[in-house]
Amino acid sequence: MSGGFFDYDQFRCTAMAEAIESLIIKEGVSGAEVGYSEETIAKFREAAQCLKRAGEMAQRIDWLVSGDDSEETFHERWKEKCS
Numbered sequence: 001m002s003g004g005f006f007d008y009d010q011f012r013c014t015a016m017a018e019a020i021e022s023l024i025i026k027e028g029v030s031g032a033e034v035g036y037s038e039e040t041i042a043k044f045r046e047a048a049q050c051l052k053r054a055g056e057m058a059q060r061i062d063w064l065v066s067g068d069d070s071e072e073t074f075h076e077r078w079k080e081k082c083s
Helices: 010-025 038-065 070-083
Strands: none
Touching: 010 038, 038 070
16 A cells, blocks of 8 residues: 555654653653652553544545555555554
8 A cells, every 4th residue: 555645644643652652661651750640641641642642534535545455455454444
């Protein structure tokens, strides 16, 4: 699959999600070393999850508009990966 409609920028979402997850690991579950509360760390987790989902959604659209997937395949993969 080639894609490319978004110049592969959807992978930036994944990279940001991974960077946020690294921050969570680095700071520990509570983030006590730098004063982040559980509530703040939970928002980090939420943001990482949203970014991963956004990247996957963009990937699905990319493959559809680039002609790599049919509409049928688009909907199948969307249901599998994005729902």
